[in-house]
Amino acid sequence: xxxxxxxxxxxxxxxxxxxxxxxxxxxxxxxxxxxxxxxxxxxxxxxxxxxxxxxxxxxxxxxxxxxxxxxxxxxxxxxxxxxxxxxxxxxxxxxxxxxxxxxxxxxxxxxxxxxxxxxxxxxxxxxxxxxxxxxxxxxxxxxxxxxxxxxxxxxxxxxxxxxxxxxxxxxxxxxxxxxxxxxxxxxxxxxxxxxxxxxxxxxxxxxxxxxxxxxxxxxxxxxxxxxxxxxxxxxxxxxxxxxxxxxxxxxxxxxxxxxxxxxxxxxxxxxxxxxxxxxxxxxxxxxxxxxxxxxxxxxxxxxxxxxxxxxxxxxxxxxxxxxxxxxxxxxxxxxxxxxxxxxxxxxxxxxxxxxxxxxxxxxxxxxxxxxxxxxxxxxxxxxxxxxxxxxxx
Amino acid sequence: xxxxxxxxxxxxxxxxxxxxxxxxxxxxxxxxxxxxxxxxxxxxxxxxxxxxxxxxxxxxxxxxxxxxxxxxxxxxxxxxxxxxxxxxxxxxxxxxxxxxxxxxxxxxxxxxxxxxxxxxxxxxxxxxxxxxxxxxxxxxxxxxxxxxxxxxxxxxxxxxxxxxxxxxxxxxxxxxxxxxxxxxxxxxxxxxxxxxxxxxxxxxxxxxxxxxxxxxxxxxxxxxxxxxxxxxxxxxxxxxxxxxxxxxxxxxxxxxxxxxxxxxxxxxxxxxxxxxxxxxxxxxxxxxxxxxxxxxxxxxxxxxxxxxxxxxxxxxxxxxxxxxxxxxxxxxxxxxxxxxxxxxxxxxxxxxxxxxxxxxxxxxxxxxxxxxxx
Numbered sequence: 001x002x003x004x005x006x007x008x009x010x011x012x013x014x015x016x017x018x019x020x021x022x023x024x025x026x027x028x029x030x031x032x033x034x035x036x037x038x039x040x041x042x043x044x045x046x047x048x049x050x051x052x053x054x055x056x057x058x059x060x061x062x063x064x065x066x067x068x069x070x071x072x073x074x075x076x077x078x079x080x081x082x083x084x085x086x087x088x089x090x091x092x093x094x095x096x097x098x099x100x101x102x103x104x105x106x107x108x109x110x111x112x113x114x115x116x117x118x119x120x121x122x123x124x125x126x127x128x129x130x131x132x133x134x135x136x137x138x139x140x141x142x143x144x145x146x147x148x149x150x151x152x153x154x155x156x157x158x159x160x161x162x163x164x165x166x167x168x169x170x171x172x173x174x175x176x177x178x179x180x181x182x183x184x185x186x187x188x189x190x191x192x193x194x195x196x197x198x199x200x201x202x203x204x205x206x207x208x209x210x211x212x213x214x215x216x217x218x219x220x221x222x223x224x225x226x227x228x229x230x231x232x233x234x235x236x237x238x239x240x241x242x243x244x245x246x247x248x249x250x251x252x253x254x255x256x257x258x259x260x261x262x263x264x265x266x267x268x269x270x271x272x273x274x275x276x277x278x279x280x281x282x283x284x285x286x287x288x289x290x291x292x293x294x295x296x297x298x299x300x301x302x303x304x305x306x307x308x309x310x311x312x313x314x315x316x317x318x319x320x321x322x323x324x325x326x327x328x329x330x331x332x333x334x335x336x337x338x339x340x341x342x343x344x345x346x347x348x349x350x351x352x353x354x355x356x357x358x359x360x361x362x363x364x365x366x367x368x369x370x371x372x373x374x375x376x377x378x379x380x381x382x383x384x385x386x387x388x389x390x391x392x393x
Numbered sequence: 394x395x396x397x398x399x400x401x402x403x404x405x406x407x408x409x410x411x412x413x414x415x416x417x418x419x420x421x422x423x424x425x426x427x428x429x430x431x432x433x434x435x436x437x438x439x440x441x442x443x444x445x446x447x448x449x450x451x452x453x454x455x456x457x458x459x460x461x462x463x464x465x466x467x468x469x470x471x472x473x474x475x476x477x478x479x480x481x482x483x484x485x486x487x488x489x490x491x492x493x494x495x496x497x498x499x500x501x502x503x504x505x506x507x508x509x510x511x512x513x514x515x516x517x518x519x520x521x522x523x524x525x526x527x528x529x530x531x532x533x534x535x536x537x538x539x540x541x542x543x544x545x546x547x548x549x550x551x552x553x554x555x556x557x558x559x560x561x562x563x564x565x566x567x568x569x570x571x572x573x574x575x576x577x578x579x580x581x582x583x584x585x586x587x588x589x590x591x592x593x594x595x596x597x598x599x600x601x602x603x604x605x606x607x608x609x610x611x612x613x614x615x616x617x618x619x620x621x622x623x624x625x626x627x628x629x630x631x632x633x634x635x636x637x638x639x640x641x642x643x644x645x646x647x648x649x650x651x652x653x654x655x656x657x658x659x660x661x662x663x664x665x666x667x668x669x670x671x672x673x674x675x676x677x678x679x680x681x682x683x684x685x686x687x688x689x690x691x692x693x694x695x696x697x698x699x700x701x702x703x704x705x706x707x708x709x710x711x712x713x714x715x716x717x718x719x720x721x722x723x724x725x726x727x728x729x730x731x732x733x734x735x736x737x738x739x740x741x742x743x744x745x746x747x748x749x750x751x752x753x754x755x756x757x758x759x760x761x762x763x764x765x766x767x
Contacts, residue, residue, distance in 0.1 A: 001462050002395045003691045009394070072394065283764045288715075291685070291708045291763075298684035305396045320677040380670065387669040391649060391676060 047120030082253025093124030127171030144173035163213035207364035250325035316389030319382035326372035406466030413474035431595035441510030460694035472639025479554025485629030487514035494613030517549035541608030555597035569616025634686035682716035714756035721746035
């Protein structure tokens, strides 16, 4: 047993670290570590920089622009990016739509979409959830009717992250409302967001941010060439996507960086004339989070090692990374808000009010991160998965 | 990076596990606990024959030169079987102290017997009113008028395995500071008052009244014992964490089985989501605790970084203490009334897990230590 990375892996880590130091734009990094919203331009600028280096889609097959790295290298790459304060590229194109196209797409679809995803030319978003289909995704109702050589789409999607930036959207739609099993009447369809009949309406969350949207489809005409895989086989595609690339869901690197920021904050803040970090009650809370994160890191490494040895993803157990990873993230956001104390209250300056640009982001950040245990399969759904698949319950 | 055990490590753990399933079953364990000595000579001999007592001793002392990682899976098997032999106390603590601090003569006197199973040791360090402190406060060793000899006075409590030991390693204050002494349990002035713990172990309070010791009873340098005591305790704590993982696995397995069998409202209670999610929490918590046990074992084997070692061990112990509490409580709750009974193993696992949470310091103790090392 050996918990250390190999010499080559350590060298690789240094290479990524060094490259980030030179190439990560400082204004973007400041936004990330200061918990500011990124613009579409920020994301695309960063994507172009990565694409120029050949690092925008490391996990893709080499012939489509992947780097050929193994799982451990990809893990190290993600971790170094998170530690450096590099924004995570929105996963919808590179990590969600692309793997689906690579597995199920026609060559025409691959040619049309993959290079543009790789280069960051198109901003993709995800059309899965609906008002009546959250955890129960197979309940989607958005209707796609085949008329000659196109589909006519009517319905609504919700919680579309960064939908306001979307050039393209992939959607689960109902093509056969009569199917005996709900899962059998669903299809996976790609739509250009500029198609007439698509309306994006912002959903402002309690942190005041515009991150998610509702999307309405009113007689939207989509060419049949945009169907991925077979009609009514969308559930197969969706399931493949859900099982894809979940190793990073523990967000260990990002939590490490935020924990260090939390420590620094607690060092600066005073309680009874002494640094808050010296306060035993507060210190214990930080210690417990840090230890949970240590454990999460080792658990992630155990799964990586298992994949390396068996060539098999660890399956349902990966859900525990999502559960514990988001719990740790949420604990850190909460402690950061507590560390700021009264300074976490001011939000926006109305006239000449003093609003600290960092501490004023900590309460909104805490509010915002309540999402983490809800999105990407709520933590209750993750527990269902482990109960069923790992424990046979 | 590699988390796989070597074939030898796996094989050893398998043999231990097989032996324990057959010869240290729940019923046989009960008989051992209720026997006069409270320990099993046969089990001890088997451990010695399997090489467990020699595993972490150096090759110079005819050991195998292994580390905590080599014993991790073995400790897990012992945890699953709720073994009540003072293995940790002999191999993790006393044996390690002798091996690291002893002169050639002292090692030659004690270690061959430890390896072959004929010698039994115990480490006497806890003192009344001082909770989990490792440094001696109330046990004093004074230089005797005879040059180089010592007189020992004081009292130790909760010395695990004292009654079955031939020699005690006793921590005591000398004018130079904390020191360690080898004391024959039969020596004049040594009084043992044994008890049985809530989790089935035999411990003793030991009284030392003017015990006279020869010069060669001093183990290591005068006043130089603390770094060794801290190291050995960290080593034993790492092993205890692995043992805890085994005990938690046993509780989880039993609970999962029970949930699938037990019917209420005409269906197995395993079909209730409220219970499923609690079981999942137990499972995740055990895996997270296992990760910390692995981390601790790897750090105690790295002798170059004592702060890193102490930090990892305290972190692991905090995690283990929190985890053992959750798993013990939930396993009883999900068993319902049956979980409360003496006849089910899960209630015994509950008791052991509860005591493991406190052994070598509870979560609060280690949070304080951890914070001091940050």
